[in-house]
Amino acid sequence: MGASKVLLTKKQIQSRVRELGQSITYDYAGHELVVVGILTGSFIFLADLVRTIDVPVVIDFMSLSSYGALTESSGEVRILKDLEMPVEGKNVLVVEDIVDTGLTLTYVVEVLKKRRPQSLKVCVLLDKPSRRKTAFVPDYCGFVIPDEFVVGYGLDYAGKYRNLPDIRILELKKAKGQGGDE
Ligand SMILES: O=P(O)(O)OC[C@H]1O[C@H](OP(=O)(O)OP(=O)(O)O)[C@H](O)[C@@H]1O
Numbered sequence: 523m524g525a526s527k528v529l530l531t532k533k534q535i536q537s538r539v540r541e542l543g544q545s546i547t548y549d550y551a552g553h554e555l556v557v558v559g560i561l562t563g564s565f566i567f568l569a570d571l572v573r574t575i576d577v578p579v580v581i582d583f584m585s586l587s588s589y590g591a592l593t594e595s596s597g598e599v600r601i602l603k604d605l606e607m608p609v610e611g612k613n614v615l616v617v618e619d620i621v622d623t624g625l626t627l628t629y630v631v632e633v634l635k636k637r638r639p640q641s642l643k644v645c646v647l648l649d650k651p652s653r654r655k656t657a658f659v660p661d662y663c664g665f666v667i668p669d670e671f672v673v674g675y676g677l678d679y680a681g682k683y684r685n686l687p688d689i690r691i692l693e694l695k696k697a698k699g700q701g702g703d704e
Pocket residue numbers: 560561562563564586587588589590595618619620621622623624625626627677678
């Protein structure tokens with residue numbers, strides 16, 4: 523298995539997700555929220571987070587791609603699937619698994635701002651600031667992590683490992699040495 527070192531346990535994630543949900547509930551009290559999940563990486567975080575948010579929530583998804591099967595961003599972000607609903611006049615909260623170079627979220631914010639939402643904020647579970655190529659700063663952040671490629675809890679390497687219940691550091695060399703398939 524190429525992803526053996528646990529960086530964040532199930533328990534740590536669960537407790538931090540609950541805290542984020544409480545902050546979001548407090549900040550949006552009395553308002554309806556449109557939660558926009560960025561597919562595919564955000565799906566587990568979003569599913570857990572929305573169940574800790576106690577204001578009316580509508581959920582929509584957008585799919586973008588820049589990494590493909592690589593551990594380095596291609597630098598080019600494309601929309602693969604757009605939102606189903608207009609967000610004009612809505613309080614929009616983008617939910618994402620990780621901000622790394624910042625290219626994906628910088629692009630998402632730019633695209634959504636043009637649709638004139640009432641408010642637009644971004645919640646990420648993980649922030650890897652060491653590799654940033656844009657000035658992007660999330661409004662809500664679960665954990666700041668070191669410059670390692672991580673998998674699990676929705677995050678993948680070449681489509682795999684999203685189902686791991688914790689977040690682990692991908693160890694490619696070890697995987698090769700042990701006859702892994704990377
Ligand atoms: O800050 P950045 O350098 O842009 O990287 C972050 C983005 O990269 C990953 O998605 P990816 O494009 O690999 O697709 P996925 O969500 O389907 O895994 C991750 O889920 C974020 O969306």
